Amino acid sequence: MRNEAAYIYQRLASRIESQILDGVYRTGDKLPSIRTLCSSESVSHASVMHALELLEMKGFVEARPKSGYYVKSISPLSGVSDRPTRRSGFAPLSIDVSDVIESVFQRVNRPDVVNFGFALPHPSLTPYEKLSKAVASASRNDPELFGRYPQCSGIPELKRQLAVRLSLSGCHVDPEELIVTVGATEAMNLALQVVAKPGDTVVVESPCYFGILEMLERLSLRALPIPSSSEHGLNIEMLAQALDVHSVKAVVLTPSFSNPNGSCMRDDRRKSLLQLLDDHGVSLIEDDVYGDLYFGKTRPRPIKAYDQEGTVLYCSSFSKSIAPGMRVGWLAPGGHFEKANKIKRTQTIGTPPIIQYGLAQFLASSSIERHFRSLRKQLKQQVESIHHAVLSAFPEGTSVSKPQGGFVIWIELPETVNALELHRRALANGISVIPGSMFAIGGTQENRIRISCGNPFGQRSRDAIRTLGSLVRELSVEALSAVPLRKRARN
Numbered sequence: 001m002r003n004e005a006a007y008i009y010q011r012l013a014s015r016i017e018s019q020i021l022d023g024v025y026r027t028g029d030k031l032p033s034i035r036t037l038c039s040s041e042s043v044s045h046a047s048v049m050h051a052l053e054l055l056e057m058k059g060f061v062e063a064r065p066k067s068g069y070y071v072k073s074i075s076p077l078s079g080v081s082d083r084p085t086r087r088s089g090f091a092p093l094s095i096d097v098s099d100v101i102e103s104v105f106q107r108v109n110r111p112d113v114v115n116f117g118f119a120l121p122h123p124s125l126t127p128y129e130k131l132s133k134a135v136a137s138a139s140r141n142d143p144e145l146f147g148r149y150p151q152c153s154g155i156p157e158l159k160r161q162l163a164v165r166l167s168l169s170g171c172h173v174d175p176e177e178l179i180v181t182v183g184a185t186e187a188m189n190l191a192l193q194v195v196a197k198p199g200d201t202v203v204v205e206s207p208c209y210f211g212i213l214e215m216l217e218r219l220s221l222r223a224l225p226i227p228s229s230s231e232h233g234l235n236i237e238m239l240a241q242a243l244d245v246h247s248v249k250a251v252v253l254t255p256s257f258s259n260p261n262g263s264c265m266r267d268d269r270r271k272s273l274l275q276l277l278d279d280h281g282v283s284l285i286e287d288d289v290y291g292d293l294y295f296g297k298t299r300p301r302p303i304k305a306y307d308q309e310g311t312v313l314y315c316s317s318f319s320k321s322i323a324p325g326m327r328v329g330w331l332a333p334g335g336h337f338e339k340a341n342k343i344k345r346t347q348t349i350g351t352p353p354i355i356q357y358g359l360a361q362f363l364a365s366s367s368i369e370r371h372f373r374s375l376r377k378q379l380k381q382q383v384e385s386i387h388h389a390v391l392s393a394f395p396e397g398t399s400v401s402k403p404q405g406g407f408v409i410w411i412e413l414p415e416t417v418n419a420l421e422l423h424r425r426a427l428a429n430g431i432s433v434i435p436g437s438m439f440a441i442g443g444t445q446e447n448r449i450r451i452s453c454g455n456p457f458g459q460r461s462r463d464a465i466r467t468l469g470s471l472v473r474e475l476s477v478e479a480l481s482a483v484p485l486r487k488r489a490r491n
């Protein structure tokens with residue numbers, strides 16, 4: 001019964017949404033009244049109200065007191081098709097984000113822009129000479145690598161090196177329990193398929209890396225977003241409340257230098273989270289791609305290091321710390337090795353072995369620690385320079401995260417500023433930034449942007465940050481001058 005009702009209002013909302021996108025209703029148009037919609041659609045008052053609230057949350061329309069619902073001027077990004085219930089405060093949502101993400105990326109992927117968009121270290125920070133030598137020597141030493149299928153879970157040399165690196169972070173994993181994957185993306189996809197089936201609910205941080213939302217969408221999983229802050233990361237207290245109400249299969253979390261808000265969970269909170277999940281029998285899919293990029297004295301310890309029960313499926317890669325183009329990641333799937341390995345075999349048979357050998361050789365060399373040290377130093381400088389530049393260029397009312405690792409900065413703009421519009425105007429000025437709504441479902445994070453600090457900071461970046469600051473000011477002023485108009489319309 002509940003599902004049927006949900007279906008009706010979602011269908012109505014999505015039809016009105018298409019009409020807005022197709023230009024049937026234009027900016028400023030008043031939508032038909034609630035009574036008219038009830039009778040023309042033969043649906044209840046509650047269904048119409050839910051549909052309109054959903055459209056409002058997604059940014060398509062705005063409610064004007066005593067007047068009705070009007071089409072807004074900004075096209076929204078978020079493609080959510082449900083909303084949190086008032087009763088519990090949280091509800092699982094189905095996801096429809098991939099088209100939006102693709103369209104933003106097509107726009108930011110232009111060579112002529114100052115790139116604050118892609119979360120990648122600049123290619124000059126990749127040890128490409130050493131890597132290419134290692135890969136060339138692997139293929140020279142064993143040309144038969146070209147003519148064989150690899151071992152599905154990965155070559156033993158690389159798995160041993162990965163186990164060594166994991167133990168340096170406090171995680172002791174048998175190399176035989178590891179699966180080498182094509183990036184963390186494949187590791188997380190495998191982990192999700194192991195613990196959940198279509199229709200199941202998975203908790204995500206809000207905001208979270210949009211790739212996670214795309215994975216959930218593709219696997220037909222429902223997302224339960226739980227707020228995360230730059231200071232503390234995932235709100236465990238809210239998660240505990242949600243777990244009392246909803247049946248959840250897994251939590252997907254980036255506890256160390258999360259993308260986009262840069263949060264790094266304290267150790268005591270990591271332990272409390274694990275205890276909570278153990279108590280509820282919920283798996284944790286830990287994404288640790290930024291863990292090696294800490295600015296302080298010690299590397300944050302992965303939650304996997306505290307795991308006694310096989311609760312944590314640990315995923316990582318070298319995309320952020322060595323070379324994204326190698327596409328090498330790994331999964332430590334806890335008690336789920338057989339199932340994960342079987343899915344890996346059916347999906348890709350194995351990860352390209354020549355790359356695995358080359359990487360194993362690089363990891364075994366004395367260059368590796370030097371590489372990590374210099375990368376961390378460089379990224380820290382870039383993050384600090386951009387942080388400083390934003391503080392001096394953006395208007396009052398802006399908050400800027402100060403991450404202690406990784407290389408993305410999360411900026412909360414004055415409340416009236418729409419980040420999607422800022423993203424558009426910035427692109428028109430040759431600057432790419434990612435709007436906050438790409439990192440969330442449910443129409444939140446709309447006055448936030450993510451800035452990647454992967455590129456060296458110079459005069460061009462400084463000027464671009466100044467331009468962004470001016471655009472934010474411009475948008476604030478426009479929003480303020482729009483207020484009297486709205487007031488007039490109400491009377």
Ligand SMILES: Cc1ncc(COP(=O)(O)O)c(C=O)c1O
Nearest residue numbers: 183184185209254259289317319
């Ligand atoms: C938090 C997070 N996890 C995973 C990935 C994807 O990793 P990979 O390139 O290894 O597939 C990204 C890429 O931006 C990310 O930010």
